[in-house]
Amino acid sequence: MAIAISMLARCVGGSRVIGSPETQVTGIAYDSREVRPGDLFVCVRGFVHDGHAFAAEALRKGAKALMVERELSLDAPQIVVADTRKAMGLAAAELYGHPSRALRMIGVTGTNGKTTTTFLVRDLLARAGRRTGLIGTVLQSVGDRDFPAGRTTPEGADIQRLLWQMVQGGCTACAMEVSSHGLVLQRTAGVEFDVAVFTNLTQDHFDFHHSFDDYLEAKLLLFRALVPGRPGLKEKKFAVVNGDDPHAGRFIEAAKASVITYGLKEGNDLWATDVEATAGGVRYVARTRRASAFVRLTLTGRFNVYNSLAALAVGLSEGLQLEEAAAGMEKTVVPGRFEPVNAGQEFAVIVDYAHTPDSLENVLRTARNLAEKRVICVFGAGGDRDKTKRPLMGKVAADLADYVVITSDNPRSEDPVEICRQVAEGARTGGKGSFRIIVDRREGIRHAIQLAEPGDLVLIAGKGHETYQEIKGQKLHFDDREEALLAIRERL
Numbered sequence: 001m002a003i004a005i006s007m008l009a010r011c012v013g014g015s016r017v018i019g020s021p022e023t024q025v026t027g028i029a030y031d032s033r034e035v036r037p038g039d040l041f042v043c044v045r046g047f048v049h050d051g052h053a054f055a056a057e058a059l060r061k062g063a064k065a066l067m068v069e070r071e072l073s074l075d076a077p078q079i080v081v082a083d084t085r086k087a088m089g090l091a092a093a094e095l096y097g098h099p100s101r102a103l104r105m106i107g108v109t110g111t112n113g114k115t116t117t118t119f120l121v122r123d124l125l126a127r128a129g130r131r132t133g134l135i136g137t138v139l140q141s142v143g144d145r146d147f148p149a150g151r152t153t154p155e156g157a158d159i160q161r162l163l164w165q166m167v168q169g170g171c172t173a174c175a176m177e178v179s180s181h182g183l184v185l186q187r188t189a190g191v192e193f194d195v196a197v198f199t200n201l202t203q204d205h206f207d208f209h210h211s212f213d214d215y216l217e218a219k220l221l222l223f224r225a226l227v228p229g230r231p232g233l234k235e236k237k238f239a240v241v242n243g244d245d246p247h248a249g250r251f252i253e254a255a256k257a258s259v260i261t262y263g264l265k266e267g268n269d270l271w272a273t274d275v276e277a278t279a280g281g282v283r284y285v286a287r288t289r290r291a292s293a294f295v296r297l298t299l300t301g302r303f304n305v306y307n308s309l310a311a312l313a314v315g316l317s318e319g320l321q322l323e324e325a326a327a328g329m330e331k332t333v334v335p336g337r338f339e340p341v342n343a344g345q346e347f348a349v350i351v352d353y354a355h356t357p358d359s360l361e362n363v364l365r366t367a368r369n370l371a372e373k374r375v376i377c378v379f380g381a382g383g384d385r386d387k388t389k390r391p392l393m394g395k396v397a398a399d400l401a402d403y404v405v406i407t408s409d410n411p412r413s414e415d416p417v418e419i420c421r422q423v424a425e426g427a428r429t430g431g432k433g434s435f436r437i438i439v440d441r442r443e444g445i446r447h448a449i450q451l452a453e454p455g456d457l458v459l460i461a462g463k464g465h466e467t468y469q470e471i472k473g474q475k476l477h478f479d480d481r482e483e484a485l486l487a488i489r490e491r492l
Contacts, residue, residue, distance in 0.1 A: 001026060001095065001096075002024045002025065002026050002038075003024065003025060003026075003094065003095055004021065004022050004023065004024055005017060005021060005022075005023050005024075005025060005040065005065050005077055005079055006021035006022060007094060008025070008040065008067075008079060008091040008094055008095065009021070009079045011090050011091060011093070011094045012079070012081050012086075012087040012090050012091060014081070014082055015079055015080060015081045015087065016079075016080050017077065017078070017079055017080075018071060018077065018078040018079075018080065019065070019076065019077030019078060020077050021077075023064055023065050023077040024038075024064070025038060025039060025040040025064050025065055025095075026038035026039070027039040027040070027095075028040050028042060028088065028091060028092050028095060028157040029041055029042070029058065029063070029157070030042045030043075030044045030051060030088060030155060030157060032051075032054035032055075032057045032058045032061065035057075035058045035061040035062060035063050036061075036062065037061075037062030037063075037064075038062065038063075038064055039058070039062070039063045039064065040063065040064065040065050040066070040067055040079075040091070041054075041055060041058035041059070041063040041065070041066050041067070042066075042067040042084050042087070042088045042091075042157070043055055043066060043067065043068045043069065043072075043084055044084050044085055044088065044155075045069065045084070051084070052068060052069070052070070052072060055068070055072055055074060055076075056074060059074060059076050063076070064076075064077070065077040065078065065079065066078045066079070067079045067081060067084055067087060067088065067091065068080055068081070068084065069081060069082065069083070069084050079091075083186065085155075085156065085185055085186045085187070085189075086156075086186035086189045087189075088155070088156045088157050088189075089156025089157070089159065089160065089186060089187065089188065089189030089190040089191070090156075090189050090190045091157075091190075092156055092157040092159075092160035092161070092190060093160050093189075093190030093191070094190075095160070096160045096161060096163070096164035097164070098190070098192075099160060099163035099164040099166065099167045100160075100163050100174075100190070100191045100192045100193075101192055101234060102167045102172075103133070103163060103166060103167065103171060103172060103173055103174045104130075104172065104173040104174070104194050104195070104318060105173075105174055105176065105191060105192060105193045105194050105195070106118075106121055106173065106174065106175045106176065106193075106194065106195040106197065106314055107176050107178040107188070107191075107193045107195070107196050107197065107222050108121070108175065108176065108177055108178060108197040108199065108310070109177075109178045109179070109180070109183070109196070109197065109198060109199070109219050109222050110197075110198050110199030110200050110201060110219065110242070111199070111200055111201055111202045111356060111358065111359070112199060112200055112202065112303065112354075112356065112358060112359040112362070113199035113200060113303065113306065113307045113310070114136065114137070114152070114177040114178075114179075114199060115136050115137045115138055115177060115334060115337065115353070116299065116304060116307040116334045116337050117175075117197060117199060117307045117310045117311055118134055118135075118136050118175040118176065118177050119134070119136075119138075119175075119332055119333075119334045120307060120308055120310075120311035120329050120332050121175040121197075121311045121314050121315075122134045122141065122175045123328050123329055123331070123332045124311055124312075124314075124315050124320070124325045124326075124327075124328030124329050125173050125175075125314075125315070125318065125320075125328070126328070127324075127327060127328030128315075128320050128324055128325070128328060130172050130173050130318075131143065131169075131170050131171045131172055131173075132171060132172070132173040132174065132175060133162070133163070133166035133169075133171045133173070133174040133175070134174070134175050134176070135149075135153075135154065135159065135162060135174065135175075135176040135177065136149060136152065136175075136176065136177035137149055137152045137177055137353075137465075138334070138335050138336065138465045139335075140154075140162055142162060142165045142166050142169055142171070143165075143166065143169030143170060143171060144169075145169075152177050152179040152181070152182065153176075153177060153178055153179045153181065153182025153183075153187050153188065154187065155187055156186065156187050156188070156189055156190060159176075159187060159188065159190075159191060160190060160191075163191070173318070175314075176191075178222050180215060180218035180219055181218075183218050183219070183221040183222055184218045184221070188222075188225075192234060193222065193225055193226060193237075194226075194234060194236065194237055194238070195237070195238045195239075195240060195314055195317050195318075196222045196223045196225070196226050196238075196239050196240070196255065196257070197240040197241075197310050197313075197314060198219065198223070198239075198240070198241045198242055198245070198248070198251045199242055199306065199307065199310060200242055200245050200306070200358070201215070201216060201219065201245060201247045202356060202357065202358035202359075216247060216250065219251075220250060220251065220254045223239055223251050223254040223255040223257075224254050224255075224256075226238075226239060226255050226256055226257040227256055228256070236258075236317075237255075237256070237257035237258065238257050238258050238259070238260060238314075238317035239251065239252065239255035239257045239258070239259045239260070240259075240260050240261075240262065240310055240313040240314055240317065241255075241259060241260070241261050241262070242261075242262060242263055242306060242310065243261030243262060243263040243265065243267065243268040243269075244263035244264060244265055244268070244306075245263075248261065258317075260313045260316060260317060261313075262306075262309040262310055262312070262313045263306070263309065264305065264306075266287075269288060269289075269313070270286060270287070270288050270309055270312060270313050270316065271286075271287055271309070272284040272285065272286055272287070272295075272305050272309055273285045273287060275302070275305055277300050277301060277302060277305075277366065277369065277370075278300065278370070279300065279348070279370050280298070280300070281296065281297045281298045281299060281300050282295075282296075282297045282299060282300050282301065282302075282304055282305055282308070283295065283296050283297070284305055286309065286312055286322060286326060288316075288322060291321070291322045291323075292322070293322040293323040293325075293326040294326065295308060295312075295326045295329070296326075296330050297329060297330065297332065298330070298331060298332065298333060299332065299333075299334065299337070299338065300338060300366060300370070301338060301362065301363065301365075301366035302362070302365070302366065303359075303362040303363075303366070304338075308329055311325070311329060312325050312326060312329075315328070335464070335465040336351060336352065336353050336463070336464025336465030336466070336480075336481075337352060337353060337464060337465075338350055338351075338352050338363060338366065339351045339352070339464070339481065341481050341484040341485055341488065343485055343488040343489055343492065344492065345452075345488050345491070345492060346453075346454035346455070347452040347453065347454055347455065347456040347457065347458065348370070348371070348456070348457040348458065349449065349452075349457075349458045349460070349484050349488065350363075350367065350457065350458070350459050350460070351460045351461075351463075351464060351480045351481050351484060352459065352460070352461050352464055353461075353462070353463065353464025353465060353466075354379075354461040354462065354464075355381070355382065355409070355461070355462045355463075356389060356393070357389055357392040357393050357396050360379065360393050360396050360397065360461055361396045361400065363459060363461060364377060364396065364397065364400035364401060364459065365400060367400075367401075367457050367459045368400060370457060371455070371456060371457035372455035372456075372457075373453065373454075373455035373456050374402040374403065374452075374453070374455075374456045374457070375400070375401045375402050375403075375456070375457050375459060376401065376402065376403045376404075376405070376448045376451060376452060376456060376457070376458045376459070377397050377400075377401035377403070377404050377405070377458075377459045377461065378404075378405040378407060378441075378444050378445055378448045378458065378459070378460045378461070379393065379397060379404075379405075379406070379407070379409070379459075379460070379461040379462045380406065380407045380408050380409035380416075380419065380420065380423065380441065380462055381393060381409055381419055381422070381423055381462070382409045382410045382411075382412065382462075383409075383410060383411040383412035383413060383414030383416070383419055383470075384412040384413055384414060385412075387422065390419065390422040390423045390425075390426065391422060391423065391425045391426030391429075392426055393423060393426065394406065394422075394423040394424055394425065394426030394427035394428075394430065394435075395426035395427065395429050395430045396426075396430070397427060397430065397435070398426070398427040398428075398429075398430020398431060398432070398435060399430045399431040399432070400431075401459070402432065402434075403434055403435070403436075403448075403451065404427060404434070404435035404436070405435070405436055405437075405438055405444045405445075405447060405448050406420050406423050406424055406427065406435055406436070406437045406438070406444075407420065407437075407438050407439060407440070407441045407443075407444035407445075408420065408439050408440065408441045408444075408469070409441070409462045409463060409469075410463070410466075410468075410469055410470040410471075411469075411470070411471055412470050412471070412472075412473075413472060413473070416439050416471075417439055420437045420439055421437075424437055441469065441478065441480075441483070442478075442483055445460055445480065445483045445484055445487055446483075446487040446490070448460070449484065449487040449488055449491055450487070450491060458484075460480045460484055463478075463480050464480070466478075466479075466480075467479045
């Protein structure tokens with residue numbers, strides 16, 4: 001595909017073109033290392049590097065034109081815009097023929113539950129015969145192909161390319177995790193959403209948003225984007241809201257769309273009764289004012305009742321019957337979300353992504369209900385992220401686990417010893433749980449598994465599906481599931 005830069009400039013309000021407006025480009029890149037001949041290179045100002053400094057390198061690699069926030073003294077056509085991040089998404093949507101208009105776009109936002117909810121949505125729509133793509137934290141799914149994900153919400157050019165690939169692959173819908181970072185940084189510019197889902201709101205990412213109100217406002221951006229679309233496929237807009245969350249009213253108010261609330265309380269449009277959670281999964285009855293359906297999940301925990309209700313509500317918004325939607329979720333498995341590790345040992349080992357105070361509390365309460373005897377928790381906190389949640393997580397762990405191993409997570413540029421110390425400050429104020437600091441995560445996991453007795457449950461939290469530790473700018477291979485399996489086999 002090829003398009004004149006004048007066409008791309010036209011779709012970005014307030015832009016101007018320097019040089020030949022008829023210059024043709026065939027792709028969009030924002031990383032100079034990935035430029036291909038014929039690309040438009042977008043100079044994005046990042047938190048560490050400014051893309052404008054790499055424009056000359058991009059031209060040497062074959063870029064035909066630049067998108068900039070300030071005119072550069074380089075011999076190349078340039079589109080000057082106010083915000084290159086936002087403009088990149090809009091331009092990419094134009095280049096790829098606005099692929100989101102050919103898909104039912106389901107965006108899921110909230111602190112916890114985004115990944116599981118998108119997996120459930122994908123599966124129930126696919127079971128109903130609607131080929132559905134996925135963009136999220138764990139993977140990106142295009143038709144029958146899965147790819148590892150780099151971040152929860154990719155950059156705007158990557159999103160548009162993925163959506164175009166989905167359309168080319170015969171997809172009719174896309175379930176997409178939409179992070180607060182992605183919304184504030186305009187990564188979703190050019191995407192027309194049809195359904196917005198709100199899971200819950202608790203503390204996270206205060207390193208980026210600075211306050212809870214800022215964090216809330218970021219999430220609301222997805223719901224404010226629900227505006228009436230084109231006649232036909234895109235004119236139906238829905239807001240799916242966790243009615244049990246104290247912030248539900250703000251999301252309902254922000255949406256110019258039909259609203260479906262869900263939760264455990266009967267006052268919602270969709271609610272659950274007769275909930276039964278076991279190690280083998282969750283069972284409950286989903287109810288609306290006019291129908292009911294028995295729900296069986298291989299996923300377990302009260303929090304997954306909420307996630308599955310959100311997915312059911314999406315199914316209803318897309319015209320599925322309640323029983324049909326429920327049947328599509330029965331076999332859903334989500335990597336690194338309360339995932340068991342079993343090598344024949346007489347105690348349970350669970351790996352989970354929980355990395356906020358609320359999500360850690362949720363999985364620990366589930367573990368508490370499932371464990372025959374003690375709960376042993378291994379977890380840490382990420383570096384270069386919200387420091388205020390570290391002692392809160394320490395307190396939650398000490399309150400709900402019998403024994404806690406505080407260890408390293410992804411320390412990034414920080415000192416892992418200092419991170420563990422800050423977590424331990426909260427653990428000291430906790431309830432019954434004793435704790436020990438073992439900074440080396442491999443040794444921490446090994447220690448917990450060596451301590452476990454028949455009937456205990458070892459919860460390894462924080463990294464879930466991740467297969468690396470990020471230390472001083474390097475991503476070193478590390479998989480909690482692999483390490484747990486090795487430790488179990490060593491003990492056996």
